[in-house]
Amino acid sequence: MTLIDDSATSLDPDDHPRPGRTVIPAEATGPAPARRRPGTVSLEERFDVVGALLAGGAVATLLFGWLTPLSGAIGWAVVAFLVFLVSYAVLVALRADRLAVIDRVVTVLLYSAGFIVICALVFVVLYTVLRGIPALSHGAFFVETMRLAGPLDPLEVGGIAHAIVGTLIQISIALVITVPLGITTAVFLNEIGGRFARFVRTVSDAMTALPSIVAGLFVYAALITLVTHERSGFAASVAITVMMLPIVIRSADVVLRLVPHQLREASYALGSSRWRTVWRVVLPTSRSGLATAIILGTARGIGETSPVLLTSGVTAEMNTNPFSGPMISLPLQVFTFVQSPEPNMVARGFGTAAVLIVLVLSLFVIARLIGGRGAGVLSDGQRRRAARRSREDLMRIVRRATVPVPAVPVHAVPSVPDSDGAATTEDTAPTAPTRSQETP
Numbered sequence: 001m002t003l004i005d006d007s008a009t010s011l012d013p014d015d016h017p018r019p020g021r022t023v024i025p026a027e028a029t030g031p032a033p034a035r036r037r038p039g040t041v042s043l044e045e046r047f048d049v050v051g052a053l054l055a056g057g058a059v060a061t062l063l064f065g066w067l068t069p070l071s072g073a074i075g076w077a078v079v080a081f082l083v084f085l086v087s088y089a090v091l092v093a094l095r096a097d098r099l100a101v102i103d104r105v106v107t108v109l110l111y112s113a114g115f116i117v118i119c120a121l122v123f124v125v126l127y128t129v130l131r132g133i134p135a136l137s138h139g140a141f142f143v144e145t146m147r148l149a150g151p152l153d154p155l156e157v158g159g160i161a162h163a164i165v166g167t168l169i170q171i172s173i174a175l176v177i178t179v180p181l182g183i184t185t186a187v188f189l190n191e192i193g194g195r196f197a198r199f200v201r202t203v204s205d206a207m208t209a210l211p212s213i214v215a216g217l218f219v220y221a222a223l224i225t226l227v228t229h230e231r232s233g234f235a236a237s238v239a240i241t242v243m244m245l246p247i248v249i250r251s252a253d254v255v256l257r258l259v260p261h262q263l264r265e266a267s268y269a270l271g272s273s274r275w276r277t278v279w280r281v282v283l284p285t286s287r288s289g290l291a292t293a294i295i296l297g298t299a300r301g302i303g304e305t306s307p308v309l310l311t312s313g314v315t316a317e318m319n320t321n322p323f324s325g326p327m328i329s330l331p332l333q334v335f336t337f338v339q340s341p342e343p344n345m346v347a348r349g350f351g352t353a354a355v356l357i358v359l360v361l362s363l364f365v366i367a368r369l370i371g372g373r374g375a376g377v378l379s380d381g382q383r384r385r386a387a388r389r390s391r392e393d394l395m396r397i398v399r400r401a402t403v404p405v406p407a408v409p410v411h412a413v414p415s416v417p418d419s420d421g422a423a424t425t426e427d428t429a430p431t432a433p434t435r436s437q438e439t440p
Helices: 043-067 073-093 098-136 161-192 195-207 212-228 233-257 261-269 274-285 287-302 306-311 330-338 343-371 380-402
Strands: none
Touching: 043 073, 043 098, 073 098, 098 343, 161 195, 161 233, 161 274, 161 287, 161 330, 161 343, 195 233, 212 233, 212 306, 233 287, 233 306, 261 274, 274 287, 287 343, 306 330, 330 343
16 A cells, blocks of 8 residues: 655645645555454364364374384373474464464463363362262261271261361461451552561562471471460461461562552542552452452462471361360361271372362352452442442532521721821621631
């Protein structure tokens, strides 16, 4: 397409010359390209994918079954995937340029990575549930303890009620400590800053790589040996808190950095204080991200075994007092079950792991329901409360506008001699009272 500047010859509809106009000759414009909606896949792209898949499967089958002495399902899958990538790049290169080939290949790699992660997750969940079905099929497994059950007893006897209660108590105490402390620290790092903030951020970043056994040893030496002199659920909660806190601080710090500074500036411009801006603007805007940070910390803490093994102790009885006596949790119960060579104990271990997975998923769903809405999206109750406050503000403004202003009597100004020496008197009304003269 060529742009021609006809500053001297281009005419407007009234045949008057208009310099500086740029026109496009009609013969230079070609047919408009076909419009394509984002996300749609053409027939040619589907042919490339299907052809590359067939080529990868065929070549891998020839190598593993006919031409070479290779064997194994994993090796076959790896070879088939590599051949698929090469074949797909060649098919795309027949009709596209280099940038399009790179774009398509990277897209395939991203989709493949997501597919592999989903397959791994499904495999872990299904394998755990299938191995634990013999124990999960009995109702006593959820309501009884292991106080009267032994390794040789059938699955109808004994359960993990004490481990479920212990896990809920320990993670609740850990969340009560971690959530306010972690979010407050993240707010300090973003809203206050300074040299001490750099030190705190460095320490929190270093603690994310802290081995869990080190956290257990620290709590054992600092709390159990010096203070309580016994293992307890509270000591396990403190150890879990040590593991959860850096995750929550780091994740919340990243989320709060994403809040636009224009929102803070607008709040300050309206006269709001710093803490009120944080409470009313920053935290509600990042609510969904903060819920995700809490989920990550909870998932890290609820599955810890090493610090709980050193701090909570092992018991087969129900203990609801976190400050006295050992209190077992689900990860530690799985560890004790799978150590036994008895098939029934191993089945109980897989059943306990399945319960732990369900518990984590339940916490994830609850957290998403609490903080899943984005910034500015209100629930039905919040919309009703906002509408009620708006009506109250409107009525207050109307009442102030309809209050009659008391009349001020006109008084005479004292006689003042004019320039000719004659005294004059003027009746004037006083001016409006100033802010200091107004009565509250």
